Amino acid sequence: MQLFECESCGSVIYFDNTYCNRCGYRLGFLPDRLELSALEMAGDALYSSGEPIPGGLWRVAGEPDGPLYRQCRHYAVDAVCNWMVRHDDPEGYCRACRLNRTIPDLSVPGNARLWERMETEKRRLVYSLLRLGLPVVSKQTDSAGVAFDFLADPNPDFHEGGGVVTGHANGVITLNIAEADPSVRESMREAMAEPYRTILGHFRHESAHYYWDRLIRGTRWHEYFRNRFGDERIAYDEALRRHYENGPPSDWQDHFVSAYASSHPWEDWAETWAHYLHIVDALDTAAAYGMDVAPSVGEAARLGPQGGQSHFDAYATDDPDALVAHWLPLAAALNSLNRSMGHAHVYPFVLTPEAISKLGFVHRVIQDFRTGNRSAGERELLHTHRV
Template sequence: MQRFSCECGNVLFFESSQCLKCGHDVGFDPGSRTMVRLMPGGAAKWCDNGVRYGVCHWVVPTDSAAKLCPSCALNRTIPDLASERNRRLWGRMEAAKRRLLYTLMEIGITLPGKKQNAKSGLAFDIVSAAANPTVTMGHLNGVITVNLEEADDTYRQINQQQLGESSRTLLGHFRHESAHYFWMRFLSDLPWDDPFRLAFRERFGDEWQDYSTALRHHYENGPPAGWEQNYITGYAAAHPWEDWAETWAHYLQIRDGLETCESLGIRVQNLSLPLVLLPAEAGNLPAMLGSPTDENGEFLAWLQRWMCLSTVLNEVSLSLGESSLYPFVIPVGVARKLRLAHYFAEVWGR
């Protein structure tokens, strides 16, 4: 995440809705990816979901017919707002979704809605499993479904414990499901021997293995012993599609985390820590992708900066009596998958 500033010069954050120095209302303008002031007669107005429900602080141009910001406009289903609790949980969901969309915007990936593109456009169903017990989180044909109850910390933490996960966040859910969407949009229609598909298979395995059988096996038996050597999470070992989704989510997490640190001035060159060196082959891509090696070097440097900074974040977190902020280890096999995720991001964001 970037560091933002107000027209008065004061620092603002992505979630700011008012400048504490000049007192003006401020909101995020997705068009310019900056924070703007909201003035009477000004060029920007609040998204309608902000005005009516207080769940959004993005703005839309005053002269536009659109009432909803690009993030809220992607919603196909929202929870029943008669419940005050639903409203509160919905606000948390929207906040996480906006963070995902911000990173995707910054990568340069456009996100058409279903109205613009019925086949490969994107939509969100935000549904409460309390009201709809059959709902499951996931992606199907461009529609990402998330369970509103996951925005309840207790509910989510119980799931996290039961599933043995080291981390479970709303933002992580959105990032994970976005990977399934991008798989459908950018990869699923390519011929099986397309270089992208081959590179995918080489890293993540044979995606044709039966998905429901693989998932059932995972939930009955858990991840295989030694999964840490090849996967970023235990769930990633369930099926190549889930490995991809967990890897992509992790890629976005590193990208956002590193950007936040560096935009706020936490930089490796200021730390009294050595860079954690990965073996050089971690950055290699097959020659068929034709990626110049200096790009691999840049990627490796990027990953090393994160490994170094995340060590600092973990130490600070432990100093505060909390558990590690970043409870992950990146083995070489995972670094190679992250390299492919980075390559896909560069291509899709062009």
Template structure:
């Protein structure tokens, strides 16, 4: 995540700020400029090209500070949400606020990395949509199907996540992690196309045509293979090639975002990156030393490791493949 400064007084800002705590200026996030910008008392912002934008109508509903193209409209990030909790569901609406914040974080990172985010209003067949569902009254299964990502809003609750994390013996479980993982299913569906790309994906992750339900049943009955750590980023990644890709994709986003944040906030990184660096070089030369340092900081505070994962050689190859997709087009 980038660091931002108020254009009025130069005070440091955060991505979600709606007001500068120093000078009191109202603020909004411009997706076009990838900047936090000042708005007038009516929530309007005029860009350098003369285009007028207004703060998203969902500021009070979900804390959205993004700019919308017309007054009274919602922004392009909110357009991605197809279903949300009913107005009478107080618990669901509270959880919806946190889920939308994680979703905006995801969208902003995808923009920076060059992955196209097209909503289903624009492209009903191949576009992306989110069903952010409350599980207060009914069970919700997190997943992806045909461009629709379903999220259980109960996952915003730390106690709920920790209970499931322990039950499933997972080292890591966050709402942003869910968004990143499920977006991996979507982008594999859209970007791993063409004979050469599919062949390379199968070489790295396995044959995605394997029966998903059968592999799911096997995984939960038998667990991961004994030597899974030598070729997979997580035990869950061993379940099916689709899950291996999605887990690898999520870690690619974890790594890119954390390195950017560390750099933006002045943390010392081990050596400068160059345009010629492969993603393997970035992981080995920058990410691994940084992750070790961050883990040690967490331990100094009595917390679990921030990044409790080991990246073996085969996973480096998978991460390199995922990174190569940033130049791919949705139509292949």
């Protein structure tokens, strides 16, 4: 995640901020620019229906002739968002909030807070997807788009079973808002013997299933996927049943990024995709703070730390080896720092060569879509064994 600068006073501002703590300017994230900006009021306005626009119109501080924006309705009315909408956009919601199909009943005590936490992490997912140049379209306007259902379980005790299940089906991602309760989530993590369980991790994992349908199914990448991850046509429900009854294979660490990834090729893809997003965003954050931990191979070794500032752009690189070369020493340092504070590892995973090659596959599929390069990534697949 980048750091941003307040246009009014030059202070550092952060992705989730709504006000600059130094000068008090209102802040808003501009999806068309991928920037968090200080805003100045540009007057009241009406929708074409004659309804007043909540919060009025805004423009970026210091840009008197710049484009006009209005607050997302979930910003102006519900205070659970900080994204803006171009004033001429007919949608009332920002690019992140318009993906919602269902939100929880906010009249139920506690639901508003849980939903707010969900929205905070969802915006981080959407930001990453936009940075990667991936399609982020609402299913309500495009049948090939994505939608989110945030549902509250009538029986929030996960151990009873039979309630809302987090998952993906036909472009709809469902999340149980109880996952936004840290005590419930930790209980589930322990019950399922997971080393890591976060809201953002859920978003990243479930988004992978959606993008498998968009980027892999029926494309020229499909056969490459089967060669690397396995044949997804094996019975999914039966594979999951075996996994939960018998556990992962004894040698899963040699082949998969997590135990759950061993359950089915679709889950292997989803876990690998989620880890790819973990790595890219963490490296982007490290670069924003000028952090780079002595990488030792590849492009990373050539660049290295430069005067305390890292110039490596994890979102822009076309070299998956450089990603890993930067990530492994940083992950080791983060884990050691966390342990020195008495906490568990930040990244409690081991990336084996096979897991790394799968990360490389994800990287090339994304780069292929983003750049429209229909030759380089495939040529490398055909003539090397790296992916």
